[in-house]
Amino acid sequence: MTEANETDGARGSTPMLSIRGVTTGYGKIQILHGVDLTVQRGQIAALLGGNGTGKSTLLKALSGLLPVWDGVVEFDGEPIHQLRPDQIVRRGLVQVTQGKDAYPAMTVEENLKLGAFTRSDRKGVADDLERVFTFFPRLKERRNQLSATLSGGEVQMLVIGRGLMARPKMIMLDEPSAALAPKVVLSIFATVNQIRATGVSVLMVEQNVRMALLLAEYAYIIRDGKILIKGEARDLIKDPNVKLSFLGGTVADTSREIVA
Amino acid sequence: MDFDFSSLFAFILFGLTIGVVYGIVALGISLIYSGLDIVHFAHGEIYMFGAFFGLVFSEQVGVPYPLALLSAMICAGVLGIVIERVFYRRLTRAGGGYTVAGMGMIICGFGMSVVLQNIAFLIWGADAEPFHVDLGEPYQFGDISLPKSYALTAVMALFLMAALHFFLVRTKLGLAVRAVAHNKDIAFLMGINVPLMISLIFGLACALAAAAGTLIGPMQSVQVEMGYLMLMKAFAAAVVGGFGSLPGAIVGGLLVGIFENLGAAYISPSHKDIYAFLLLILVLMIKPSGLFGVEARVKA
Numbered sequence: 001m002t003e004a005n006e007t008d009g010a011r012g013s014t015p016m017l018s019i020r021g022v023t024t025g026y027g028k029i030q031i032l033h034g035v036d037l038t039v040q041r042g043q044i045a046a047l048l049g050g051n052g053t054g055k056s057t058l059l060k061a062l063s064g065l066l067p068v069w070d071g072v073v074e075f076d077g078e079p080i081h082q083l084r085p086d087q088i089v090r091r092g093l094v095q096v097t098q099g100k101d102a103y104p105a106m107t108v109e110e111n112l113k114l115g116a117f118t119r120s121d122r123k124g125v126a127d128d129l130e131r132v133f134t135f136f137p138r139l140k141e142r143r144n145q146l147s148a149t150l151s152g153g154e155v156q157m158l159v160i161g162r163g164l165m166a167r168p169k170m171i172m173l174d175e176p177s178a179a180l181a182p183k184v185v186l187s188i189f190a191t192v193n194q195i196r197a198t199g200v201s202v203l204m205v206e207q208n209v210r211m212a213l214l215l216a217e218y219a220y221i222i223r224d225g226k227i228l229i230k231g232e233a234r235d236l237i238k239d240p241n242v243k244l245s246f247l248g249g250t251v252a253d254t255s256r257e258i259v260a
Numbered sequence: 261m262d263f264d265f266s267s268l269f270a271f272i273l274f275g276l277t278i279g280v281v282y283g284i285v286a287l288g289i290s291l292i293y294s295g296l297d298i299v300h301f302a303h304g305e306i307y308m309f310g311a312f313f314g315l316v317f318s319e320q321v322g323v324p325y326p327l328a329l330l331s332a333m334i335c336a337g338v339l340g341i342v343i344e345r346v347f348y349r350r351l352t353r354a355g356g357g358y359t360v361a362g363m364g365m366i367i368c369g370f371g372m373s374v375v376l377q378n379i380a381f382l383i384w385g386a387d388a389e390p391f392h393v394d395l396g397e398p399y400q401f402g403d404i405s406l407p408k409s410y411a412l413t414a415v416m417a418l419f420l421m422a423a424l425h426f427f428l429v430r431t432k433l434g435l436a437v438r439a440v441a442h443n444k445d446i447a448f449l450m451g452i453n454v455p456l457m458i459s460l461i462f463g464l465a466c467a468l469a470a471a472a473g474t475l476i477g478p479m480q481s482v483q484v485e486m487g488y489l490m491l492m493k494a495f496a497a498a499v500v501g502g503f504g505s506l507p508g509a510i511v512g513g514l515l516v517g518i519f520e521n522l523g524a525a526y527i528s529p530s531h532k533d534i535y536a537f538l539l540l541i542l543v544l545m546i547k548p549s550g551l552f553g554v555e556a557r558v559k560a
Contacts, residue, residue: 065445089451101446103439114439117432118451166451 014077016041016170016201017062017093022071022081024061031057032225034071039170039218044192044202046216046233048209054225055205059172062203063095064088076169090118092169098178099155102162104148108139111147111158115165125165132161135191153184160191170201177208189215213237270404271521277410278476279517280417285472285494286501286509287424288465294504295441295461298352301369302343303469304491305376310336310470311482312384315391318474325393329416332474333467340466341459343372349458373487380484391477409478420471421510424464428506437461489533493520496540502553511551515539 017039025031031054039045049055060066062073064085073081075093083091103111112132116125133140136157142150147158156176163171173192177185189211196202206212213219213233221229221242229242236242285307292300313335317328351365395408428434439447440457448454472490473482480486497516501508516536523535543550 063449065448084453085448086451086453089449094451095449097446097449101443103442103446105442106435106438110435113432114435114450117436162450 015039016043016076017203018072018074019062020072020074022058022061022073023069024057024066025069026057026066030069030225032061035222035225035227037220037227037230039201039203041201042196042199043218044196044204044216046212046219047203047205047222048207048212048219049222050207053222055222056174057225058222059095059174059203059205062088062172063093086118089166092167093172094163094166094168094170095172096159096163096174096176098174098176099152099159102147102150102155102158104146106147107144108147108150108158109143111162112139112165115162116167118166124167128165128167132164135164135194136161153180153188156180156184156188157191160188160195164195164200168200170203171195172203172205174205175207176204177206177211185211209242210237213242266403267525268522271525272518273401273404273406274410275518275521276514277406277414277517278479278521279497279514280414280421280510281472281476281513282490282493282497282516283510283513284417284420284468285490286497286513287421287506288468289494289498290501290504290506290509291461291465291468293498294506295437296344296348296352296458298348298365299369300465301366301491302372302376303465303494304487304489305373305380306336306340306466306487307469307473307490308380308482308484308487309339309376309473310466311391311473311477311486312380312389313470314474314477315389315482318391318393325395329471329474332470336470336473337463337467341463344462345459347372348462349455373491377484377487384484386484388481388483390481393478395478407479413475413479416471416475420468424468424506433460493533493536496536499550500540500543502550505550505552508550508552 015038017037019035019037022035023030023032035054035058037045037047037058047055047058057066061068061081064080064083064087068081071081072079075088075091078091080088080091080093103114106114109129112129113125116128119125133143136154138154139157139161142154147155150158160171160173160176176188176192180188185208192202192204193215204212204216213236216233219231219233219236220227221236229236229239231239285303288306289300289303292298292303310332313332314328317323317331318325321328321331323331347368348365351368393409395412398405398407399411400406426434428438436447436450436452436457437460439450439452440454440461444454447457473486493516494513497512498509499512500515501510501512516539519539520532520535523538524532527535547553
């Protein structure tokens, strides 16, 4: 984790992730129509939008699961849009999928070890396993249980922990708060905050707009495969256009304590 | 009525021996199914090729039998990887399972089976080749004498199963294989080189079939059409155990072996090959998903 901080100085001010004019889709159906997006080092950027706007498609294109038709994806100063997904993971860009994508027939510990598949430093992996367990003590209690037996919140913790096991420079979270109880959402967001504090950059796809804006430095609002609004999160939270299109108030009142 | 228990025991013992062989072929079929989402219909021919490889190494090259077994496994593994890379992957890339591509895959498998059989015919001819392995005097258990080739077969097959289990459960690479089998996209996001793992899975499954061929060679003989019946029996074993389940494949193999031998002994020996399918029908009537099968496979 400290590596990311050290390279900061060396690489200067190049952004961690820079996307220009990315188009992609499934088969012949185009979903993204030229997306530009930047994630600065050590920051959290939020990608917001409703269902079917292209959020998850963009993540798939960034992690190599979908071919990028056109445009450039630069990670850590190098183009990655023609690499295989496993090569992208080795570069340090890790996508954390939704909780349902934990391997149900494997134990918690096996899932976490799978996250460290690209690494061969046993000592470092063992250390990181302990670190994930300090982030999520519940996972330590359940380390030998099959992940099928975990609750929704625990599975979400597991996939985030699994992503950290790769010792990434940046993680992309796909709706970490989806279908979770408000209290669990708070603890997940608090963890994302801690992850940033360790020097890892974060791109967070969310539907919980208010929470995401409180946590992130910068935010993009996507609609119909294009970036519609972008700006500093603290400005967007006051923006009447954003408010109009998205903001509900469900967990808004309790959410301040985690950012404070 | 006086029942002869020692001959019953003998039939079960012989059934188990042939059953473990069905089991390892079924294991390969299940491994390919769970890993690649395809039903491999040319697996019987890989088994046949494996038997011929074993024969060639043992009789013509003249290496010791265990080494011939290992060499046959490696050759068949490589053959399988080449077949998968060159032919099957073009179809599986378009999707898998019971889709249109899945249907294409099944036909391609049948085609491959015919092609491999004819290639084997061109190389080795149609005659049954005896496979001589001199292992010495049979073991005696009371009244029953068990030829050493049978004992060796059972021991080797069990060893291979244990080794596969160890590989899948205890090693990092095995963990990756299981991850690929469950969900390829997520496995990719773990940094696993999925195309390489698919080759590995296919190669392993083919190596297991070759082991079965080389093990069964000394008991029967080696012949270009031996694959068909083995495929059917192993298929029955895999379905009885629950398709895609690895422990199920082994248990299914043992059951098919025992059932077949008992049927041949107590009902009629001339219908020996029917009993496997009788068992298949019985199991499917009682538990359609097979003994160890899951009712419906949930795939994200």
